[in-house]
Amino acid sequence: MSSAVHTRRDFLYIATGAVGAVGAAAVLVPLISQMNPDASTIAAGAPIEVDLAPIAEGQIIKVFWRSKPIFIFHRTKHDIQLAQEVNVSTLRDPEPDSERVKKGHEQWLVVIGICTHLGCIPLPHQGEFDGWFCPCHGSQYDSAGRIRKGPAPLNLHLPPYAFLTGTKIRIGETSATSA
Amino acid sequence: MSGHSTYQPQNKFLQWLEKRLPIGGLIHSSFVVYPVPRNLNYWWTFGGILAFMLASQMITGIILAMHYTPNVHLAFDSVESIMRDVNYGWLLRYLHATGASMFFLAVYIHMFRGIYYGSYKEPREVLWILGVIIYLLMMATGFMGYVLVWGQMSFWAATVITNLFSAIPGVGDAIVTWLWGGFAVGNPTLNRFYSLHYLLPFVIAGVVVLHVWALHVAGQNNPAGIEPKSAKDVVPFTPHATAKDAFGLAVFLIVFAWFVFYIPNYLIHPDNYIPANPAVTPSEIVPEWYYLPFYAILRSIPNKLLGVIALFSAILILAFLPWLDTSRVRSARYRPLFKQFFWLWVIAAIGLGWLGSKPPEGIYVILARLLTFYYFAFFLIILPLLGIFEKTKPLPNSISESVLDAHKGSDAKKHSDKIGAKA
Numbered sequence: 001m002s003s004a005v006h007t008r009r010d011f012l013y014i015a016t017g018a019v020g021a022v023g024a025a026a027v028l029v030p031l032i033s034q035m036n037p038d039a040s041t042i043a044a045g046a047p048i049e050v051d052l053a054p055i056a057e058g059q060i061i062k063v064f065w066r067s068k069p070i071f072i073f074h075r076t077k078h079d080i081q082l083a084q085e086v087n088v089s090t091l092r093d094p095e096p097d098s099e100r101v102k103k104g105h106e107q108w109l110v111v112i113g114i115c116t117h118l119g120c121i122p123l124p125h126q127g128e129f130d131g132w133f134c135p136c137h138g139s140q141y142d143s144a145g146r147i148r149k150g151p152a153p154l155n156l157h158l159p160p161y162a163f164l165t166g167t168k169i170r171i172g173e174t175s176a177t178s179a
Numbered sequence: 180m181s182g183h184s185t186y187q188p189q190n191k192f193l194q195w196l197e198k199r200l201p202i203g204g205l206i207h208s209s210f211v212v213y214p215v216p217r218n219l220n221y222w223w224t225f226g227g228i229l230a231f232m233l234a235s236q237m238i239t240g241i242i243l244a245m246h247y248t249p250n251v252h253l254a255f256d257s258v259e260s261i262m263r264d265v266n267y268g269w270l271l272r273y274l275h276a277t278g279a280s281m282f283f284l285a286v287y288i289h290m291f292r293g294i295y296y297g298s299y300k301e302p303r304e305v306l307w308i309l310g311v312i313i314y315l316l317m318m319a320t321g322f323m324g325y326v327l328v329w330g331q332m333s334f335w336a337a338t339v340i341t342n343l344f345s346a347i348p349g350v351g352d353a354i355v356t357w358l359w360g361g362f363a364v365g366n367p368t369l370n371r372f373y374s375l376h377y378l379l380p381f382v383i384a385g386v387v388v389l390h391v392w393a394l395h396v397a398g399q400n401n402p403a404g405i406e407p408k409s410a411k412d413v414v415p416f417t418p419h420a421t422a423k424d425a426f427g428l429a430v431f432l433i434v435f436a437w438f439v440f441y442i443p444n445y446l447i448h449p450d451n452y453i454p455a456n457p458a459v460t461p462s463e464i465v466p467e468w469y470y471l472p473f474y475a476i477l478r479s480i481p482n483k484l485l486g487v488i489a490l491f492s493a494i495l496i497l498a499f500l501p502w503l504d505t506s507r508v509r510s511a512r513y514r515p516l517f518k519q520f521f522w523l524w525v526i527a528a529i530g531l532g533w534l535g536s537k538p539p540e541g542i543y544v545i546l547a548r549l550l551t552f553y554y555f556a557f558f559l560i561i562l563p564l565l566g567i568f569e570k571t572k573p574l575p576n577s578i579s580e581s582v583l584d585a586h587k588g589s590d591a592k593k594h595s596d597k598i599g600a601k602a
Contacts, residue, residue, distance in 0.1 A: 016425075030267035034242055039264040 047172025216401035224427025283469035297509030330451030404510025471535030505566025
């Protein structure tokens with residue numbers, strides 16, 4: 001097909017090919033989109049409210065939100081002091097304690113309970129740093145959920161949450177709009 | 180068609196691959212340079228359409244299988260969840276359900292083309308029989324797919340169809356229990372139907388490969404029913420047949436899309452939106468439209484075993500078509516009597532389909548029996564006799580001649596009309 005003059009056939013081939021390509025792309029959209037979480041899964045992932053009143057000082061509880069374990073640590077003054085004393089620049093993932101809690105609610109640590117190494121659930125009140133110890137590969141987190149020792153690269157992640165009252169939080173929303 | 184491929188790839192990688200796995204050459208010789216008769220009409224596009232529909236059903240089916248649960252307590256709800264919750268789930272479900280109907284529409288047109296033009300005749304007997312096997316597999320697959328929804332129609336159609344096997348003397352009941360995996364249609368039945376519904380399309384795909392292979396050995400039949408005699412009679416598959424197939428497919432897809440987007444529930448029986456209830460049989464049990472002719476045949480025989488035999492015979496008789504039709508002439512174009520009996524047979528098949536949807540009482544029974552008689556008479560009496568007694572029209576000398584003659588004839592007519600008008 002080396003003729004310099006473009007024939008009607010060329011036009012038809014290119015036009016058909018272009019429409020076909022657009023059609024093929026359009027067909028792919030639903031086929032790929034269907035694997036994303038469906039409406040019921042998204043609905044099941046709606047924010048949850050947790051009542052903090054029953055949690056004693058020093059206690060760590062575990063709740064689930066969006067199928068992820070969430071640690072809620074009611075820290076004692078000692079736990080808070082240990083967390084605040086740490087020299088942030090020596091941390092693998094530098095973050096001051098104040099950035100990991102809500103202002104005025106420093107006794108409450110809310111973190112996602114998944115080790116940032118390979119995904120196991122770390123064990124509470126274990127390890128040398130007044131926090132958690134992951135039995136899978138030995139990562140250790142402190143009382144602010146920060147990685148201190150072991151192979152994990154990052155601190156325990158923070159879920160979006162907000163205080164509705166002094167003793168109630170809603171996990172899944174960053175601002176407290178009571179609905 | 181046999182012999183070395185003429186494929187000469189310019190691309191270095193393609194040359195490298197061709198030496199190790201000559202798939203490029205296979206595609207080239209089968210779908211690019213492969214010679215097809217130049218007189219093929221649009222009835223020949225349905226093979227390509229069927230290949231597309233098989234792929235479409237497999238893709239939508241595999242995706243639906245990601246969201247469907249094959250358990251009697253969860254199946255119906257999982258289908259509704261697909262319709263309501265899964266992204267584009269409604270579209271995938273409708274594509275698959277409507278696609279099954281479109282698949283059968285295409286296969287019936289494809290088969291009718293084969294019968295009309297004598298495509299089952301020597302040397303294409305095995306090609307035809309492979310087609311009958313594909314058709315049987317399609318019917319099994321479609322039936323099991325419909326059961327998976329686990330609506331009222333799903334459950335009761337499963338009960339009725341599996342109960343057919345109880346007509347077999349002696350071992351019938353044992354076979355039915357074996358099919359059910361229990362004392363009635365239930366969870367074991369649903370689970371195994373799911374497994375087999377996923378499996379059979381791949382078996383169909385394998386038989387389709389054999390079907391296309393057998394086709395390529397003999398070459399396409401054509402509307403004139405005479406073999407290509409020279410290079411003038413054929414054209415390369417690409418671009419001619421490729422473009423024609425693509426256009427035929429596009430028109431077919433418009434019809435498909437019309438159903439999917441405007442009337443998706445037209446072909447779905449409303450009772451199948453009621454969850455299966457083993458204690459209550461619906462007032463009418465009707466299969467999907469593509470089984471209706473055989474349903475009518477089954478019900479027109481008053482004896483249980485003979486009715487079942489008639490049902491299966493009505494399908495299996497197709498496999499014997501190459502030997503039942505004794506005519507040396509292939510195409511109905513040149514067989515004036517055959518043409519008329521053929522169209523009567525098509526009307527009978529459609530009529531049987533309509534009757535299959537009616538309750539088996541009164542005039543419907545009488546009509547169904549008449550049409551069932553004609554259905555079998557066509558194959559067992561008319562076709563064998565026509566070959567002996569029919570006076571066929573003279574065949575053209577070649578395919579290209581039949582094409583050119585058609586044009587010459589119409590041009591001559593236009594010319595003489597003009598002269599007539601002037602005078």
